[in-house]
Amino acid sequence: MRTVLGLDRLEEFEGIFRGKRIGLITNYSGVDSLWRVNVDLFMDRGLRIGKLFTPEHGMFGEGAGKEVGNDVYPGYQIPIRSLYGNHLRPEAEELADIDILVYDIQDVGLRYYTYIYTMTYCMEAAARAGIPFVVLDRPNPLGNRIVSGGTILPEFASFIGDYGLPVRYGLTCGEVGHYFLAHRGLKLDYRVIPMENYTRDTYFSDTGLLWNIPSPALVDFHSTICYCGGCFLEGSSLSAGRGSSKPFQMYGAPYVKMEELYREMKAAVKEDKVIFRQRAFVPVEREYAGEVCFGLEFAPLDKTLDFIPTALQLMRQVVRLYPEQFTLSDQGQGNKHLHYLAGGRRIDDYLYGILSLEELLEEWRGQSARFEKETEAFRIYG
Numbered sequence: 001m002r003t004v005l006g007l008d009r010l011e012e013f014e015g016i017f018r019g020k021r022i023g024l025i026t027n028y029s030g031v032d033s034l035w036r037v038n039v040d041l042f043m044d045r046g047l048r049i050g051k052l053f054t055p056e057h058g059m060f061g062e063g064a065g066k067e068v069g070n071d072v073y074p075g076y077q078i079p080i081r082s083l084y085g086n087h088l089r090p091e092a093e094e095l096a097d098i099d100i101l102v103y104d105i106q107d108v109g110l111r112y113y114t115y116i117y118t119m120t121y122c123m124e125a126a127a128r129a130g131i132p133f134v135v136l137d138r139p140n141p142l143g144n145r146i147v148s149g150g151t152i153l154p155e156f157a158s159f160i161g162d163y164g165l166p167v168r169y170g171l172t173c174g175e176v177g178h179y180f181l182a183h184r185g186l187k188l189d190y191r192v193i194p195m196e197n198y199t200r201d202t203y204f205s206d207t208g209l210l211w212n213i214p215s216p217a218l219v220d221f222h223s224t225i226c227y228c229g230g231c232f233l234e235g236s237s238l239s240a241g242r243g244s245s246k247p248f249q250m251y252g253a254p255y256v257k258m259e260e261l262y263r264e265m266k267a268a269v270k271e272d273k274v275i276f277r278q279r280a281f282v283p284v285e286r287e288y289a290g291e292v293c294f295g296l297e298f299a300p301l302d303k304t305l306d307f308i309p310t311a312l313q314l315m316r317q318v319v320r321l322y323p324e325q326f327t328l329s330d331q332g333q334g335n336k337h338l339h340y341l342a343g344g345r346r347i348d349d350y351l352y353g354i355l356s357l358e359e360l361l362e363e364w365r366g367q368s369a370r371f372e373k374e375t376e377a378f379r380i381y382g
Contacts, residue, residue, distance in 0.1 A: 120180045
């Protein structure tokens, strides 16, 4: 049976919104299972949207990291307020004419994806304003069963990682909201409109739904699987294939000898849920835009693949083979961008041969297991 989204249940729960001035936090992913736009669905039912708030990528799909300004929603002329760039949280005056905040965005279930921070910042703003907050829940594409990667250290908390989350946290947005309330001790009238025909073991490929692009670089389910861990490489002098035909499935650089890298990876990787090949590609944005990059292309063979170990092995082999060319991007104050993505500096010990892969993964398994136990009380789906 096809998964029923929170938005699909709007008619059933419309009493929550009737007569209220709604602030809808959404973007291009805010569609129901028939791809009908949430703004239209609300307005067609006579529900009043007073303002729209949008996260990174904006309402219409700007590239990663690009600042998005305020706008007006076509047709209805509803004001759109950007919550990315220098303005991450709704101001009190922006909520003065709002009676309820509603969140409806497709997420990916990974700590460094910024949408959940837009959600939780809006939850804090709703608590200050004394207005209710409702999440129209959506699937975690990567399922809720696998929890992996180390939990983030407080000194590396940022808009790409916070709240003691592991890299792959195994929660839907609605469940993250429950966790956040407890984590921050936040007092808020919070409600989730849950999905139906959805369990902790449901991956996006099991939902029966059409792929709903969460952001421009996650073009399909396979890219999203490889984004789990593959995003680490964006903190280095490797291209992650943004702007190519296979973002987060292809990694390389002009200095890589792909035959050599392929041979070393074949010897190192024992994971049977992934396959890879030599691949040259030309990214059109970010690192090496317009240049030929030599590297590898990866494809998951199983929806349950955890790509983090493979991504780590790829980085380690590039460090070992090309020590002069491989670098980590600076973040300032002695930290690297990778530290914020990975949640700490411990990853360096593996990359530079101080720690084995199994030793690092064992540390991270302990951290993610503690998080998984802590969040059992906040789970909606069995």
